[in-house]
Amino acid sequence: MGTCALFIDYENVLKSLRGQNIHVPHKVLAEVFKHEAQRYGEVVFARAYAPWDLFPEAMALFDRQDIKPEYVEGGRKDNADLVMSLDIQEFLRIPGRDAETFILVTGDGDFVHVIRLLQQEQKRVVLWGVEGSISARLVGRVAEVETVQAMLRRHGHLPGAEPSGEFGPAGEGPGLPPGREMAVRALILRAEAVMLARGWVQVPFLTLMQEMSVSTLFGEDSEQRRMLIVRCLEAGLLDTKKQPNPKRPGTDTTFILLRKDHPAVRTTLQCTARVVLHMRRLLEAAPPGAGVPWDDLLRSLAGDDRLGRMAEAERQNWVELCIAEKLLRQDRQGDRPVLYLDEEHPLVQQVVPGEDLTPMLRRLVLAVDHYLQRTGYQWMSMGLLRQQLLPCGRREMERAIRMAAEEGIIRIEQIPNRFGSRPTTGVYLEESHPFCQEVVERRDEVLAALSRLFGDRDMVPVPEVEEGLVAAGAVETPEAAAEWLGLLADHQILTARSGWPYGAECPVYVLQRQHPVLVKRLRERTG
Incomplete structure (x- = not known):
């Protein structure tokens, strides 16, 4: 009688079975896997990989069959692949631990490299998978292929598949x-x-x-x-x-x-x-x-x-x-x-x-980008972002943040907080996203046009600034010019005031030439 090692990608098996409306109790699967493995000899090593917190009662059922449950994070395809592959390689390296046959219970084609490694070590590889879910990359590379459905039928456990x-x-x-x-x-x-x-x-x-x-x-x-x-x-x-x-x-x-x-x-x-x-x-x-x-x-x-x-x-x-x-x-x-x-x-x-969140998304991108440029940090706290967007309306702010996250404009992560027990919610700007690139490029064009328009002047009347942006081709319409000037004023790149030398009734813009964003972007544009 030989020896065998059993490695079960249990999340893959469950997903494949239930995708075909085949619902088998955990207890049955654990018993069938152990019984079938014993046909190849003494089972010297057995592991089952899954996000066990989603079905914790199954852990004890596999334990009773001497199949040790190993936790992997659920939902991501490559988690079980990686952990199983590492465990198999570790099994081969440990002196005194050996098995003649390795049983891989999966249908995932990413195990090709593991099969090749086992065969280089002169091991017999047996593949069990759910019929209809076994990758063609695996079939033909192993000594034997068996379907889970066939095993369940042999033991009288396979229910009729529901439509x-x-x-x-x-x-x-x-x-x-x-x-x-x-x-x-x-x-x-x-x-x-x-x-x-x-x-x-x-x-x-x-x-x-x-x-x-x-x-x-x-x-x-x-x-x-x-x-x-x-x-x-x-x-x-x-x-x-x-x-x-x-x-x-x-x-x-x-x-x-x-x-x-x-x-x-x-x-x-x-x-x-x-x-x-x-x-x-x-x-x-x-x-x-x-x-x-x-x-x-x-x-x-x-x-x-x-x-x-x-x-x-x-x-x-x-x-x-x-x-x-x-x-x-x-x-x-x-x-x-x-x-x-x-x-x-x-x-x-x-x-x-009829709601258009584009202006709010544009404001969001600029808020994060300007903060990162001023501070040199890689992320902005969600609390600070909300604080900057809140004056535009709470509901609009929440919808814009959510849309930005769903569209991949920003990435939200939990950052460990060394000053408190609760983590900080961090916002990363996905600079390669087309919308981010469009906003930043347009912002830089507006800044360059403003720099030329102001020249040596400290202040310029608002109508002249709006008309100048359109004439320079930085924006297409006076309405777009007004929106961008308002955004830059919110970030204190521009300051609006009234007074000398144009009269108390004439509003003017003052360009804050030492603003770090303005200095950095103009320096980058001029090389």
Whole structure:
């Protein structure tokens, strides 16, 4: 009888199985993996890699089979790959530790280099993976390939695969367990609302669980709610991130992030916003205090460019979702049910018809860039950024910060704080982003034009400055000139005043020639 070592990319296996609507208990998988491994000889080493904090009960089940659970951060594809690869290499280096057969339970093509390394060491490599999810890069490189489904069938555990239901219209999104589409959509909205209300870009796992506990839509108990989050993670709708817990040194906090690039997440947020937008328009046309009848809202949605392509039942589902998540509230006027918007709901506040956040985003980029240039730091604290943007309006500020983070204009990270227990939220400017480059280049053109326009003069009348910027081609319109001059005045590169020598009624601008941003940018432009 030979010996074998077992390495299980458990997150990969679970995601692949559940992506095909195959739901097998952790206990069954642990027992099957151990039993099947023993066919190759004595199991001298066994590890399973996963974000175990998402299903902690599974850890004990694998432990009972002498398969040691190894924690890896969930959501990122390369985490288990890296940890497993390092463990395999370490196994080969330790004197006295050996196995004739190495069993890799994964379908990830990134393990090609590990297989090559094992074969160079004259080891037999066996691959187990979920049928339909095994990379073609692995097949043909190993001595044996076995599917997890085949093993489960041999042990009589494989349930009949349920038909894959589509999530969202037009087949957008992965297959999910039947009957859970409404709960998943509600979870997306709940996570987004919590982050909007608190100014976060991620939400602690336990906070999200607590927010979900107020509604049975997410499940009857904490286990059902947790499994809903796990399935959304497996489907790629959510992501996880670990950060040190400043209140409990040596421990980590698990954060949940919403994958805005996922079609199902994007569809949920967009369709919900469309419902809110139609409600706003109908309420504006209604008498003061009057609600919107159900039928009127459904007729309005039927004429929408996107929602109008759906079946009426699907449009009604979106309205019911907005009611369940309290974006809309129901009431009665006479014998008719009517709907109202909850203007205090964060998702309702996000929908502002015709709003253009470009000026606010431009202001945000300049605030961060000027701070970094003045201080030489690599990041700006979120508190200081909010302080600079707050005079423009709290809601506008929050929407701009969130849009900048989602569009990749800024990157937000938690920075250890040596002066306190709580970390500092740091804002990094992604200078290579096209919008950042456009704003900085336009700012530099305006500064260069101002330098030429002022020449040796200490002050210049405001109308002359505005006209001069347009004439120099630094901006296209007088309105754009006024906006840029206002931005530079906010950053004290320009100072507005009235007086000599143009008269008390003539406003003038004074150029602060020693301002560090002006000095640095002009020096760079002149070489």
